[in-house]
Amino acid sequence: MSFANYKSVIEQGDTVILYLSVNNMHAIKVEQRIKNKKNEMVENVFQTPYGALKVKSLIGQTFGSKVALSKGWAYVLHPTPELWTLTLPHRTQIIYTPDISIILFQLELKPGSVVLESGTGSGSLSHALIRCIKPHGHLYTFDFHAQRVEVARAEFEDHLVSEYVTVQQRDVCQTGFGPDVKGVADAVFLDLPHPWEAVPHAVEAMKEKGGRFVSFSPCIEQVQRTCEALAQQGFIELQTMECLQKELTVQTRAMSVLPLPDFSQPQHQQQPRGGGGGGVAGGERAAEGGEGGAREQCRFLTGVPPPSLPGHTGYLTAASLPPRWARTLRSPPQPLSA
Numbered sequence: 561m562s563f564a565n566y567k568s569v570i571e572q573g574d575t576v577i578l579y580l581s582v583n584n585m586h587a588i589k590v591e592q593r594i595k596n597k598k599n600e601m602v603e604n605v606f607q608t609p610y611g612a613l614k615v616k617s618l619i620g621q622t623f624g625s626k627v628a629l630s631k632g633w634a635y636v637l638h639p640t641p642e643l644w645t646l647t648l649p650h651r652t653q654i655i656y657t658p659d660i661s662i663i664l665f666q667l668e669l670k671p672g673s674v675v676l677e678s679g680t681g682s683g684s685l686s687h688a689l690i691r692c693i694k695p696h697g698h699l700y701t702f703d704f705h706a707q708r709v710e711v712a713r714a715e716f717e718d719h720l721v722s723e724y725v726t727v728q729q730r731d732v733c734q735t736g737f738g739p740d741v742k743g744v745a746d747a748v749f750l751d752l753p754h755p756w757e758a759v760p761h762a763v764e765a766m767k768e769k770g771g772r773f774v775s776f777s778p779c780i781e782q783v784q785r786t787c788e789a790l791a792q793q794g795f796i797e798l799q800t801m802e803c804l805q806k807e808l809t810v811q812t813r814a815m816s817v818l819p820l821p822d823f824s825q826p827q828h829q830q831q832p833r834g835g836g837g838g839g840v841a842g843g844e845r846a847a848e849g850g851e852g853g854a855r856e857q858c859r860f861l862t863g864v865p866p867p868s869l870p871g872h873t874g875y876l877t878a879a880s881l882p883p884r885w886a887r888t889l890r891s892p893p894q895p896l897s898a
């Protein structure tokens with residue numbers, strides 16, 4: 561099993577997604593025996609609210625098939641970056657698929673792109689970046705936390721994508737992205753507490769022809785400082801956006817409306833239409849007497865947005881670095897005034 565290519569039949573060593581419901585999925589490594597807390601090798605049995613799964617029973621099953629649990633059943637799915645984001649072991653805060661989709665689009669990635677990322681964190685975004693740029697592109701991902709680097713590297717090997725990614729332990733704010741990646745990047749992505757400190761290093765890492773930059777920050781003050789640094793370094797087309805997911809619930813709503821005048825009649829003969837019974841597109845009408853003329857009760861099926869939109873994850877700031885020759889012609893911009 562590889563996150564880069566699909567296959568049909570589950571084998572020993574694969575990572576699979578056990579799907580119990582849309583809100584209950586688990587990533588499982590298909591190993592017949594695992595170590596218990598006492599460090600003894602025991603049979604690998606995965607417990608779910610619908611009973612136990614003997615993990616070895618997955619070997620030979622087809623991805624997408626229904627598998628038996630001791631008190632129910634589940635589906636066993638091929639992993640994808642989206643499913644991995646929902647099931648991965650968290651070492652840090654992670655970026656989720658709605659933001660990831662904007663990041664990939666704004667970085668203008670395609671197969672063959674070279675992209676730099678920092679920090680690696682839990683590798684949620686990294687898996688999506690790899691799928692985008694493979695088979696001829698490369699992801700260089702940096703984190704200053706040694707253990708996170710080690711775990712991410714092991715996961716990339718496990719998921720058979722390590723040929724597309726280089727993981728390095730490095731403080732990119734203090735020491736930049738390093739000599740190996742000078743002038744190689746088509747795109748740079750930052751998910752750091754102080755992204756503005758890494759902006760000059762991003763310029764060094766980008767190709768002579770320039771490239772795209774995106775930074776993810778939860779606070780607007782971080783965005784302000786990053787935008788100042790981007791402007792000072794010659795970036796253009798700065799744009800900050802927020803991805804808010806809006807779920808519409810489908811409901812039948814009732815509304816009391818004054819009937820529309822009948823415009824087919826000359827003005828002095830116009831009567832409000834009423835009296836009920838006339839159907840409207842997608843709804844029903846019934847007449848209602850009362851002061852100010854007959855009103856109509858109109859029932860219609862509609863998508864209702866939530867009253868408020870919680871779920872701020874972060875701001876995404878995107879910018880373009882022009883080619884080097886164009887940058888030298890520009891006079892340095894003034895810093896943004898407070």
Ligand SMILES: C[S@@+](CC[C@H](N)C(=O)[O-])C[C@H]1O[C@@H](n2cnc3c(N)ncnc32)[C@H](O)[C@@H]1O
Nearest residue numbers: 654655679681682683684685703704705731732
């Ligand atoms: C929020 S996490 C990134 C999560 C990641 N985008 C994901 O989707 O899984 C931020 C990471 O940046 C790393 N970090 C913070 N400052 C850094 C720096 N100056 N250089 C390199 N890594 C840094 C942290 O160790 C942490 O792992």
